[in-house]
Amino acid sequence: MNEDVSEVPKISIVILNYNAGKLLLDCIESITNTDYENYEIIVVDNYSYDESCQMVLNEFSQITLIKNKENLGFAKAVNIGIDKAAGEFICILNPDTLISDNTFKTLLEYISQNPKTGCIGPKILNPNGTLQLACKRSFPDPFSAFFKLIGLSRLFPKSIRFGEYNLTFLDENKIHDVDAISGSFMLFPKLIVDKIGAFDESFFMYGEDLDFCHRIKQIGYNIIYNPITSIIHYKGESAKTAPYDMIQLFYIAFHKYYKKYSDQYPSWKFFH
Numbered sequence: 001m002n003e004d005v006s007e008v009p010k011i012s013i014v015i016l017n018y019n020a021g022k023l024l025l026d027c028i029e030s031i032t033n034t035d036y037e038n039y040e041i042i043v044v045d046n047y048s049y050d051e052s053c054q055m056v057l058n059e060f061s062q063i064t065l066i067k068n069k070e071n072l073g074f075a076k077a078v079n080i081g082i083d084k085a086a087g088e089f090i091c092i093l094n095p096d097t098l099i100s101d102n103t104f105k106t107l108l109e110y111i112s113q114n115p116k117t118g119c120i121g122p123k124i125l126n127p128n129g130t131l132q133l134a135c136k137r138s139f140p141d142p143f144s145a146f147f148k149l150i151g152l153s154r155l156f157p158k159s160i161r162f163g164e165y166n167l168t169f170l171d172e173n174k175i176h177d178v179d180a181i182s183g184s185f186m187l188f189p190k191l192i193v194d195k196i197g198a199f200d201e202s203f204f205m206y207g208e209d210l211d212f213c214h215r216i217k218q219i220g221y222n223i224i225y226n227p228i229t230s231i232i233h234y235k236g237e238s239a240k241t242a243p244y245d246m247i248q249l250f251y252i253a254f255h256k257y258y259k260k261y262s263d264q265y266p267s268w269k270f271f272h
Helices: 022-032 052-059 073-084 103-113 142-149 190-196 208-218 246-260
Strands: 011-017 039-045 064-067 089-093 117-125 176-178 185-189 222-233
Touching: 011 022, 011 073, 022 039, 022 052, 039 052, 039 073, 052 064, 064 073, 073 208, 089 103, 089 190, 103 117, 103 185, 103 222, 117 208, 185 190, 185 208, 190 208, 208 222, 208 246
Parallel strands: 011 039, 011 089, 039 064, 117 222
Antiparallel strands: 089 185, 117 185, 176 222
Protein backbone atom coordinates (compact mmCIF):
# COMPACT_ATOMS: atom_id res chain seq x y z
CA MET A 1 0.00 0.00 0.00
CA ASN A 2 1.07 3.54 -0.67
CA GLU A 3 2.87 4.71 2.48
CA ASP A 4 3.15 8.37 1.42
CA VAL A 5 -0.20 9.80 2.50
CA SER A 6 0.57 13.03 0.64
CA GLU A 7 0.63 11.20 -2.69
CA VAL A 8 -2.69 10.80 -4.48
CA PRO A 9 -3.40 7.09 -4.99
CA LYS A 10 -3.89 5.75 -8.51
CA ILE A 11 -6.78 3.50 -7.43
CA SER A 12 -9.32 3.83 -4.65
CA ILE A 13 -10.54 0.32 -3.80
CA VAL A 14 -14.02 0.51 -2.28
CA ILE A 15 -15.05 -2.67 -0.45
CA LEU A 16 -18.61 -3.00 0.83
CA ASN A 17 -18.71 -5.24 3.88
CA TYR A 18 -21.63 -7.00 5.49
CA ASN A 19 -20.66 -9.73 7.95
CA ALA A 20 -17.98 -11.05 5.62
CA GLY A 21 -15.84 -12.21 8.53
CA LYS A 22 -12.43 -13.61 7.65
CA LEU A 23 -13.25 -13.34 3.94
CA LEU A 24 -12.84 -9.56 4.23
CA LEU A 25 -9.48 -10.07 5.90
CA ASP A 26 -8.38 -12.46 3.15
CA CYS A 27 -9.58 -10.05 0.47
CA ILE A 28 -7.52 -7.16 1.80
CA GLU A 29 -4.51 -9.42 2.32
CA SER A 30 -4.71 -10.52 -1.32
CA ILE A 31 -4.50 -6.85 -2.31
CA THR A 32 -1.60 -6.03 -0.02
CA ASN A 33 0.31 -9.09 -1.24
CA THR A 34 0.33 -7.89 -4.85
CA ASP A 35 3.23 -5.98 -6.37
CA TYR A 36 0.93 -3.06 -7.09
CA GLU A 37 1.24 -0.38 -4.38
CA ASN A 38 -0.38 2.85 -5.53
CA TYR A 39 -3.82 2.47 -3.99
CA GLU A 40 -5.99 3.23 -1.00
CA ILE A 41 -8.56 0.88 0.54
CA ILE A 42 -11.91 2.18 1.74
CA VAL A 43 -14.12 -0.31 3.58
CA VAL A 44 -17.74 0.72 3.92
CA ASP A 45 -19.51 -1.44 6.49
CA ASN A 46 -23.27 -1.89 6.25
CA TYR A 47 -23.97 -2.32 9.97
CA SER A 48 -22.34 -5.73 10.40
CA TYR A 49 -22.88 -7.57 13.65
CA ASP A 50 -19.84 -9.84 13.29
CA GLU A 51 -16.23 -9.01 14.18
CA SER A 52 -15.02 -8.37 10.62
CA CYS A 53 -14.46 -4.64 11.05
CA GLN A 54 -12.46 -5.02 14.23
CA MET A 55 -10.46 -7.86 12.71
CA VAL A 56 -9.50 -5.65 9.78
CA LEU A 57 -8.59 -2.68 11.97
CA ASN A 58 -6.37 -4.94 14.05
CA GLU A 59 -4.55 -6.25 10.98
CA PHE A 60 -4.71 -3.29 8.56
CA SER A 61 -4.83 -0.03 10.48
CA GLN A 62 -3.98 2.00 7.36
CA ILE A 63 -7.35 1.41 5.67
CA THR A 64 -10.23 3.87 5.81
CA LEU A 65 -13.22 2.31 7.58
CA ILE A 66 -16.67 3.86 7.32
CA LYS A 67 -19.31 2.27 9.57
CA ASN A 68 -22.93 2.87 8.60
CA LYS A 69 -25.55 2.90 11.33
CA GLU A 70 -27.91 0.78 9.26
CA ASN A 71 -27.80 -1.49 6.23
CA LEU A 72 -28.10 0.97 3.36
CA GLY A 73 -27.94 -1.61 0.58
CA PHE A 74 -25.30 -1.81 -2.13
CA ALA A 75 -25.68 1.40 -4.13
CA LYS A 76 -25.99 3.89 -1.25
CA ALA A 77 -23.11 2.34 0.68
CA VAL A 78 -20.81 2.14 -2.34
CA ASN A 79 -21.56 5.76 -3.18
CA ILE A 80 -20.38 6.76 0.29
CA GLY A 81 -17.05 5.11 -0.51
CA ILE A 82 -16.90 6.77 -3.94
CA ASP A 83 -17.43 10.16 -2.30
CA LYS A 84 -14.37 9.53 -0.11
CA ALA A 85 -12.23 8.18 -2.96
CA ALA A 86 -9.14 10.20 -3.90
CA GLY A 87 -7.87 7.97 -6.70
CA GLU A 88 -7.89 8.60 -10.42
CA PHE A 89 -9.58 5.20 -10.75
CA ILE A 90 -12.14 3.49 -8.55
CA CYS A 91 -12.45 -0.25 -8.03
CA ILE A 92 -15.67 -1.57 -6.51
CA LEU A 93 -14.79 -4.88 -4.92
CA ASN A 94 -16.75 -7.50 -3.00
CA PRO A 95 -15.24 -8.63 0.31
CA ASP A 96 -15.52 -12.30 -0.70
CA THR A 97 -12.95 -11.99 -3.50
CA LEU A 98 -9.25 -12.76 -3.88
CA ILE A 99 -7.19 -10.58 -6.23
CA SER A 100 -4.43 -11.96 -8.45
CA ASP A 101 -0.98 -10.39 -8.38
CA ASN A 102 -1.33 -8.85 -11.86
CA THR A 103 -4.98 -7.77 -11.69
CA PHE A 104 -4.65 -4.01 -11.22
CA LYS A 105 -1.53 -3.66 -13.38
CA THR A 106 -3.12 -5.59 -16.28
CA LEU A 107 -6.42 -3.74 -16.24
CA LEU A 108 -4.83 -0.29 -15.89
CA GLU A 109 -2.48 -1.02 -18.78
CA TYR A 110 -5.49 -1.91 -20.93
CA ILE A 111 -7.30 1.31 -20.01
CA SER A 112 -4.22 3.41 -20.76
CA GLN A 113 -4.07 1.85 -24.23
CA ASN A 114 -7.85 2.09 -24.72
CA PRO A 115 -9.02 5.41 -23.23
CA LYS A 116 -12.66 4.88 -24.26
CA THR A 117 -12.89 2.13 -21.65
CA GLY A 118 -15.57 3.21 -19.21
CA CYS A 119 -15.47 0.14 -16.98
CA ILE A 120 -13.41 -3.05 -16.96
CA GLY A 121 -13.48 -6.35 -15.15
CA PRO A 122 -11.37 -9.54 -15.07
CA LYS A 123 -12.28 -13.16 -15.56
CA ILE A 124 -14.05 -14.18 -12.34
CA LEU A 125 -13.65 -17.73 -11.13
CA ASN A 126 -15.55 -19.80 -8.62
CA PRO A 127 -13.41 -21.35 -5.86
CA ASN A 128 -13.35 -24.61 -7.86
CA GLY A 129 -11.80 -22.82 -10.85
CA THR A 130 -14.88 -22.71 -13.07
CA LEU A 131 -16.02 -19.51 -14.75
CA GLN A 132 -18.52 -17.33 -12.91
CA LEU A 133 -20.93 -16.49 -15.71
CA ALA A 134 -21.90 -13.04 -14.44
CA CYS A 135 -18.46 -11.60 -15.27
CA LYS A 136 -19.62 -10.93 -18.85
CA ARG A 137 -23.24 -10.19 -19.66
CA SER A 138 -25.56 -8.60 -22.15
CA PHE A 139 -28.24 -6.18 -21.10
CA PRO A 140 -31.05 -8.58 -20.21
CA ASP A 141 -33.90 -7.98 -22.61
CA PRO A 142 -37.03 -9.84 -21.45
CA PHE A 143 -36.49 -12.68 -23.92
CA SER A 144 -32.88 -13.43 -22.94
CA ALA A 145 -33.87 -13.26 -19.26
CA PHE A 146 -36.77 -15.63 -19.97
CA PHE A 147 -34.48 -18.10 -21.77
CA LYS A 148 -32.16 -18.09 -18.76
CA LEU A 149 -35.06 -18.49 -16.34
CA ILE A 150 -36.43 -21.60 -18.08
CA GLY A 151 -32.97 -23.13 -18.55
CA LEU A 152 -32.48 -22.85 -22.31
CA SER A 153 -29.28 -20.85 -21.80
CA ARG A 154 -27.84 -23.76 -19.82
CA LEU A 155 -28.94 -26.36 -22.38
CA PHE A 156 -27.65 -24.39 -25.38
CA PRO A 157 -24.77 -22.23 -24.08
CA LYS A 158 -23.23 -21.76 -27.55
CA SER A 159 -26.47 -20.46 -29.04
CA ILE A 160 -26.28 -16.73 -29.76
CA ARG A 161 -29.97 -16.34 -28.91
CA PHE A 162 -30.33 -18.68 -25.94
CA GLY A 163 -26.89 -17.86 -24.50
CA GLU A 164 -27.26 -14.11 -24.83
CA TYR A 165 -27.85 -13.41 -21.14
CA ASN A 166 -24.35 -14.45 -19.99
CA LEU A 167 -22.75 -14.35 -23.46
CA THR A 168 -21.80 -18.00 -23.08
CA PHE A 169 -21.15 -18.23 -26.81
CA LEU A 170 -18.14 -15.89 -26.47
CA ASP A 171 -14.65 -17.31 -25.86
CA GLU A 172 -14.07 -16.80 -22.14
CA ASN A 173 -10.32 -16.52 -22.71
CA LYS A 174 -10.49 -13.55 -25.08
CA ILE A 175 -11.06 -9.85 -24.41
CA HIS A 176 -14.55 -8.70 -25.33
CA ASP A 177 -16.49 -5.46 -25.42
CA VAL A 178 -19.67 -6.47 -23.58
CA ASP A 179 -22.77 -4.79 -22.20
CA ALA A 180 -22.10 -5.39 -18.51
CA ILE A 181 -19.73 -6.98 -16.03
CA SER A 182 -20.15 -8.21 -12.47
CA GLY A 183 -20.61 -5.77 -9.60
CA SER A 184 -18.23 -7.92 -7.54
CA PHE A 185 -15.34 -6.23 -9.40
CA MET A 186 -15.75 -3.04 -11.40
CA LEU A 187 -12.77 -0.81 -12.23
CA PHE A 188 -13.48 2.55 -13.85
CA PRO A 189 -12.00 6.05 -14.18
CA LYS A 190 -13.37 8.46 -11.61
CA LEU A 191 -14.23 10.83 -14.47
CA ILE A 192 -17.01 8.39 -15.40
CA VAL A 193 -18.77 9.29 -12.16
CA ASP A 194 -18.38 12.96 -13.05
CA LYS A 195 -20.08 12.27 -16.38
CA ILE A 196 -22.97 9.97 -15.41
CA GLY A 197 -23.20 10.13 -11.63
CA ALA A 198 -22.61 7.29 -9.17
CA PHE A 199 -24.75 4.20 -8.62
CA ASP A 200 -28.53 4.61 -8.73
CA GLU A 201 -29.59 4.48 -5.09
CA SER A 202 -33.14 3.43 -5.94
CA PHE A 203 -31.65 -0.07 -6.34
CA PHE A 204 -31.16 -1.65 -2.91
CA MET A 205 -29.36 -4.79 -4.06
CA TYR A 206 -28.94 -6.30 -7.53
CA GLY A 207 -29.40 -4.41 -10.77
CA GLU A 208 -27.31 -1.37 -9.85
CA ASP A 209 -24.27 -2.76 -11.68
CA LEU A 210 -26.33 -3.33 -14.85
CA ASP A 211 -27.76 0.17 -14.61
CA PHE A 212 -24.29 1.68 -14.10
CA CYS A 213 -22.94 -0.14 -17.16
CA HIS A 214 -26.02 0.89 -19.15
CA ARG A 215 -25.38 4.57 -18.44
CA ILE A 216 -21.70 4.21 -19.33
CA LYS A 217 -22.58 2.70 -22.70
CA GLN A 218 -25.10 5.50 -23.31
CA ILE A 219 -22.31 8.11 -23.31
CA GLY A 220 -20.22 6.14 -25.80
CA TYR A 221 -17.73 4.37 -23.51
CA ASN A 222 -16.96 0.64 -23.62
CA ILE A 223 -17.46 -2.06 -21.00
CA ILE A 224 -14.58 -4.52 -21.20
CA TYR A 225 -14.26 -8.12 -20.07
CA ASN A 226 -10.53 -8.85 -19.81
CA PRO A 227 -9.62 -12.48 -18.99
CA ILE A 228 -5.86 -11.89 -19.12
CA THR A 229 -6.16 -11.60 -15.36
CA SER A 230 -8.56 -13.38 -13.02
CA ILE A 231 -9.90 -13.21 -9.48
CA ILE A 232 -11.72 -15.68 -7.25
CA HIS A 233 -15.19 -14.83 -5.97
CA TYR A 234 -16.88 -16.75 -3.15
CA LYS A 235 -20.26 -15.75 -4.49
CA GLY A 236 -23.11 -15.01 -2.11
CA GLU A 237 -21.25 -15.32 1.18
CA SER A 238 -22.43 -11.98 2.59
CA ALA A 239 -25.97 -12.63 1.38
CA LYS A 240 -26.18 -15.71 3.62
CA THR A 241 -26.48 -13.47 6.68
CA ALA A 242 -28.79 -10.88 5.11
CA PRO A 243 -32.27 -10.65 6.71
CA TYR A 244 -33.94 -10.36 3.30
CA ASP A 245 -35.54 -12.60 0.73
CA MET A 246 -32.73 -12.43 -1.81
CA ILE A 247 -34.80 -13.95 -4.62
CA GLN A 248 -37.49 -11.35 -4.09
CA LEU A 249 -34.88 -8.56 -4.12
CA PHE A 250 -33.49 -9.97 -7.35
CA TYR A 251 -36.84 -9.81 -9.14
CA ILE A 252 -37.66 -6.39 -7.67
CA ALA A 253 -34.36 -5.13 -9.13
CA PHE A 254 -35.16 -6.58 -12.55
CA HIS A 255 -38.58 -4.96 -12.50
CA LYS A 256 -37.00 -1.62 -11.57
CA TYR A 257 -34.39 -1.95 -14.31
CA TYR A 258 -36.96 -2.71 -17.01
CA LYS A 259 -39.26 0.04 -15.82
CA LYS A 260 -36.40 2.56 -15.93
CA TYR A 261 -35.56 1.59 -19.52
CA SER A 262 -39.07 0.60 -20.63
CA ASP A 263 -38.76 2.56 -23.87
CA GLN A 264 -35.94 0.22 -24.91
CA TYR A 265 -37.80 -2.96 -23.92
CA PRO A 266 -41.31 -2.75 -25.44
CA SER A 267 -41.77 -6.50 -25.01
CA TRP A 268 -41.50 -6.12 -21.22
CA LYS A 269 -45.25 -5.48 -20.94
CA PHE A 270 -45.85 -9.10 -22.02
CA PHE A 271 -43.59 -10.47 -19.27
CA HIS A 272 -44.47 -7.99 -16.53
